[in-house]
Amino acid sequence: MTQPQPTAPEVSLSHVYRPEFIDDPYPLYRRARETDPVLWDPWMGDAGAWMVTGYETALTALRDPRFSARRPQWDPATGTERTASPLRALHTQVFVSDAPDHQRIRKALSQPFLARSVEAMRGDIERSAHRLLDAVLPRGEMDFMADYAMALPSETVCRVLGVPREDRDTVWKFILSWGLLVDEGPLSKEHPEYHLAGIGKYMDYFRAQLARRRDRRTDDLMQTVADAWEDGGFSSEEELLGNLIFLLTAGQTTTAHQIGNTVLALLAQPEVYAKVAADPSRVPAATPEFLRYDSSVQLTKRRATEPVELGGRLIEEGQEVFVWIGAAHRDPAAFADPDRIDPDRPRAPNLALGHGAHYCLGGRLGQLVNEIAVQSFLERVTGPKADPSRVHRAATATFRGPHVMPMTFDAKETR
Numbered sequence: 001m002t003q004p005q006p007t008a009p010e011v012s013l014s015h016v017y018r019p020e021f022i023d024d025p026y027p028l029y030r031r032a033r034e035t036d037p038v039l040w041d042p043w044m045g046d047a048g049a050w051m052v053t054g055y056e057t058a059l060t061a062l063r064d065p066r067f068s069a070r071r072p073q074w075d076p077a078t079g080t081e082r083t084a085s086p087l088r089a090l091h092t093q094v095f096v097s098d099a100p101d102h103q104r105i106r107k108a109l110s111q112p113f114l115a116r117s118v119e120a121m122r123g124d125i126e127r128s129a130h131r132l133l134d135a136v137l138p139r140g141e142m143d144f145m146a147d148y149a150m151a152l153p154s155e156t157v158c159r160v161l162g163v164p165r166e167d168r169d170t171v172w173k174f175i176l177s178w179g180l181l182v183d184e185g186p187l188s189k190e191h192p193e194y195h196l197a198g199i200g201k202y203m204d205y206f207r208a209q210l211a212r213r214r215d216r217r218t219d220d221l222m223q224t225v226a227d228a229w230e231d232g233g234f235s236s237e238e239e240l241l242g243n244l245i246f247l248l249t250a251g252q253t254t255t256a257h258q259i260g261n262t263v264l265a266l267l268a269q270p271e272v273y274a275k276v277a278a279d280p281s282r283v284p285a286a287t288p289e290f291l292r293y294d295s296s297v298q299l300t301k302r303r304a305t306e307p308v309e310l311g312g313r314l315i316e317e318g319q320e321v322f323v324w325i326g327a328a329h330r331d332p333a334a335f336a337d338p339d340r341i342d343p344d345r346p347r348a349p350n351l352a353l354g355h356g357a358h359y360c361l362g363g364r365l366g367q368l369v370n371e372i373a374v375q376s377f378l379e380r381v382t383g384p385k386a387d388p389s390r391v392h393r394a395a396t397a398t399f400r401g402p403h404v405m406p407m408t409f410d411a412k413e414t415r
Contacts, residue, residue, distance in 0.1 A: 011035055013051050013322070014043040016397045017186055023393065025298065025400070026339065029053055029327035037331075038311035041322075046073070049320035050313065053327035055334035057311040059349065061323050063356040064310075067302035069096050073184065079196070086199035089242030090181065092235070094361060095250070101235070105243060106361060108233040112160050112221050118364045121156070125369055128155050129376040137380065140411030144386065145260055145402055148377070153255035153369050160365070161248055162209070162220025171248065174202040178249045183396040203241045210240075221247070247362065255366040257296035257394070257401020258352075259373045264402065265294050265341060267386055272341045276378060283375040286343035287367060290374070291352035293341050298326035299398045300354070325351045326400065383410040 011031045015021055021028050032039055037054030044051065052058050061067055074091040076084045090096070094105045111117065132151050136142040158168055177198030180188040188195060206222075213226045225240060234240040266273040276282055300323050304315045315321060328351055330338040335348065349355065353363035360366065377384075385408050392404040 011039075012041050012043045013039075013324070013397075014041065017395065022395050023388075025326060025397075026330055029324060029330060032324075033327055033331060036313075038313040040313075044322060045320040049322050050310070050315055052310070052321055052323045053331070054311065055328040055331035055351075058323050058325065058328035058351060059355060061302055061310060061321055062300070062351065062354065062358065064308065065099070065357075066305050066308050067321060068098050068305050069102075069300075069302060069358060070098060071096050071301070072303070080193075082200075083193060083196045085238055086196040086203065088236065088238035089199060089203055089245065091242075092239035093242045093246040095246060095358065099357070102357060104233070105239070108225065108228040109221070109243060109247065109361060111224055113362050113365055115364060118368055121160075121365070122368065122372070124159070125152070125156055125372050126376065128152055129372050130380070133376060133380050137409075137412055141406070141408045144263065144405040144407040145256065146404075149259040149263075149373065149405070150252070150256040150403075152259070152373050153252045153366070156365070156369050157248060157251040157255075157362075160221050160251075161244070162218050162222040163248065167205075171202075171205065174198050174205070174245075175249045175253060178202070178245060179253060179394070179396060179399055183398040185396055185398075187395060199245065202245050203238075206241050206244045207237075251362050251366065253399060253401075254296045255369050257399060258291065258366070258370050260402040260405055261294040261296055261400065262290040262370070262374050263377065263384075264386060264388075264391065264405070265290065267384065268388075269341055272343065276343055280375045280378040282343060283378065284371045287371050287374075288347055288350050289341060289343055289345050290370075291350055291367075292329045292335065292345075292348075294400070295326055295329060295352040296399060296401045297352060298400045299324055300358075323351075381409050382412070383408075385409070 011028070013028065013032055016025050016028055032051055033053035037052065037057050039051040039053070040048060041051045042048040052061050071091070074087050074096070076087040076091060079087045094102060094109065097105055129152055132148050136147050142148065154168055163171060177195035181195050181199070209222055210226050213223050217223055222244065225244060228234060229240050266276060276286060302321045302323060304317050304319050304321065306317050308315045329335070332338050335345070353360040386405055390406050391402045393400070393402050
């Protein structure tokens with residue numbers, strides 16, 4: 001086992017925020033992995049952090065309970081009087097919680113995401129997808145993200161939680177702040193109090209929604225959460241509100257970005273596109289490969305609770321570990337010809353939805369929405385073209401996906 005290198009490495013993943021790597025981070029990942037799949041990077045984290053870019057080491061880090069998901073940066077004690085409550089909400093979200101809190105919160109939120117509950121939503125999701133396509137097909141053009149890829153998961157997740165249709169634009173204004181705070185990149189660090197204030201407004205929104213449900217019960221996840229709060233399922237109001245924020249935000253953005261990433265990737269590989277478009281019923285079986293090839297979640301973080309050996313390196317207690325999911329998915333030691341989409345690739349454990357205890361709570365629903373969105377698009381849209389130079393991506397390392405994606409296609413009457 002070896003200690004961190006005292007000097008700067010030849011490659012630093014801090015460069016991932018450069019425009020060329022926002023467009024395509026995979027060459028940078030490859031350089032880091034080839035340098036060392038467990039690389040000490042002094043430019044990342046609080047005071048340096050370990051960059052995990054190999055598949056096996058990533059898998060190990062995500063399932064080893066000695067690596068905590070907690071984020072000390074969000075400890076309310078580090079904030080001010082104004083930021084303490086938003087920090088408490090962030091600090092107690094399920095994806096940054098450890099046992100036993102993690103299991104308790106997960107249980108309180110899990111009902112709508114069980115297999116039977118998700119399958120019961122299939123018809124509504126399919127009808128929503130076709131209605132959105134009906135609106136754009138006669139035009140022969142659309143912003144694929146705004147008109148379709150963002151709209152479909154937004155409708156689905158808001159319906160599950162019980163967010164009124166007229167409030168959805170308001171909610172979107174708060175989502176950016178959450179994503180930037182999770183990423184902890186340059187944009188987040190420029191104005192942290194502004195983004196924490198956005199979380200505070202998000203909390204106020206949900207607080208008002210929950211208050212309405214005390215007088216009039218509803219059949220949605222917010223009512224379930226309100227009942228769990230009354231029954232002691234949450235340790236504080238901030239914990240309850242923080243997890244509603246997490247479900248609404250992560251559930252929409254990661255699925256929307258994954259739909260965009262998948263369609264962009266297929267358009268960039270015409271032979272693969274033609275193969276799948278000729279038989280869109282193959283999409284569900286191919287979806288794990290789409291997630292592997294270009295995942296909307298590229299990065300998750302852990303912190304050692306005791307000295308741990310990982311990939312021949314000694315991770316000291318308290319040191320941060322960046323698990324680069326996007327890099328792990330392109331590891332040639334785990335995936336043959338990893339830079340190519342292979343719809344027939346044998347399945348391997350996919351890290352796009354997490355792994356182990358932190359497997360994505362809404363992963364089953366997100367995957368269903370993704371499958372229906374891509375399959376419906378391939379069934380009904382012919383001749384799609386998207387100019388890569390006009391595609392704008394989110395400037396974060398953690399979340400990858402387009403937010404603007406102009407597209408043209410063969411105009412036709414709706415069915």
